[in-house]
Amino acid sequence: MKKFYPDLIEDNVQKIDLDYLVNNNIKGLILDIDNTLVPDYIKEADDNTVKWIEKVKSMGFKICIVSNASIKRVVRFNENLGVNAIPRASKPRRKSFMKALEIMEIKPEETAVIGDQIFTDIYGGNKLNMFTVLVKPIDKKEFLLIKVKRLAERFVLAKYAKKK
Numbered sequence: 001m002k003k004f005y006p007d008l009i010e011d012n013v014q015k016i017d018l019d020y021l022v023n024n025n026i027k028g029l030i031l032d033i034d035n036t037l038v039p040d041y042i043k044e045a046d047d048n049t050v051k052w053i054e055k056v057k058s059m060g061f062k063i064c065i066v067s068n069a070s071i072k073r074v075v076r077f078n079e080n081l082g083v084n085a086i087p088r089a090s091k092p093r094r095k096s097f098m099k100a101l102e103i104m105e106i107k108p109e110e111t112a113v114i115g116d117q118i119f120t121d122i123y124g125g126n127k128l129n130m131f132t133v134l135v136k137p138i139d140k141k142e143f144l145l146i147k148v149k150r151l152a153e154r155f156v157l158a159k160y161a162k163k164k
């Protein structure tokens with residue numbers, strides 16, 4: 001059972017304490033896309049993801065996307081990010097995780113796997129003794145609600161700016 005337990009559980013990637021990872025000697029992140037960074041119907045990396053990836057990079061982490069999705073999906077998503085990426089990864093199989101380590105030139109114990117699925121992301125990472133972080137799958141409705149909220153916020157702020 002232990003192979004299915006994540007080391008950490010968070011609501012979303014933005015909430016992951018990156019300093020904590022640094023303090024645990026984590027040097028690189030293996031990232032899932034679908035329902036981890038964006039819902040599966042979002043084709044390109046959104047602003048939140050771009051910002052978060054920039055922050056992760058600026059802290060010195062290496063990054064590799066490891067996704068079971070198609071080449072087309074992963075390439076399109078990665079256009080705005082330009083990070084290492086392995087599509088059609090067949091997680092939880094070891095092969096793509098090992099390839100990611102090779103690309104990032106780090107050891108398993110220096111690597112954190114971040115994903116929304118226990119039987120692919122977490123189990124795959126744990127098999128190789130990586131640090132594993134489970135995030136809650138991004139819910140479609142919730143995501144749309146956030147988008148609507150952002151729009152409303154922008155509207156209010158624009159009005160506010162005009163008044164000033």
Ligand SMILES: [Mg+2]
Binds near residue numbers: 032033034035036116
């Ligand atoms: Mg996923």
